[in-house]
Amino acid sequence: xxFYVTDWNYGGWKAKLDAGRLIRITYNGASQAKxxxxxxxxxxxxxxxxxxxxxxxxxxxxxxQSVRLVAQRRLSERADAIGxxxxxxxxxxxxxxxxWSAIWTLDRMNGGKAGRAEIISAxxxxxxxxxxxxxxxxxxxxxx
Numbered sequence: 001x002x003f004y005v006t007d008w009n010y011g012g013w014k015a016k017l018d019a020g021r022l023i024r025i026t027y028n029g030a031s032q033a034k035x036x037x038x039x040x041x042x043x044x045x046x047x048x049x050x051x052x053x054x055x056x057x058x059x060x061x062x063x064x065q066s067v068r069l070v071a072q073r074r075l076s077e078r079a080d081a082i083g084x085x086x087x088x089x090x091x092x093x094x095x096x097x098x099x100w101s102a103i104w105t106l107d108r109m110n111g112g113k114a115g116r117a118e119i120i121s122a123x124x125x126x127x128x129x130x131x132x133x134x135x136x137x138x139x140x141x142x143x144x
Contacts, residue, residue, distance in 0.1 A: 003024075120138065
């Protein structure tokens with residue numbers, strides 16, 4: 001929960017001076033980050049993991065993109081996941097980023113053919129970001 005700041009404190013990169021500072025800035029308050037699911041690390045590493053399809057669908061709703069990407073990849077390997085992923089795409093109460101992840105999960109299933117009609121329907125969605133991701137996915141597949 002921090003980062004580093006550098007300041008070389010001189011004008012020009014070609015100057016042969018030993019000058020500069022490295023400052024570490026650390027946040028000392030309580031972390032606001034949502035914990036990653038227990039299946040995340042093994043699933044990300046390609047190891048055996050125990051997560052149900054429902055748990056992976058919840059992973060698509062996680063605020064961390066890294067969790068959503070792993071959930072997308074693992075859901076796309078499951079034939080029984082198409083229905084729940086389509087349900088998430090239709091769920092207008094779900095976070096927009098979860099619905100984007102549903103679109104890209106469907107893109108990985110059956111060469112992008114899974115859920116094509118639902119993705120086309122998303123072009124009329126009330127959320128502009130969902131419409132943009134649907135258009136992007138449809139352009140990505142180029143009518144395959």
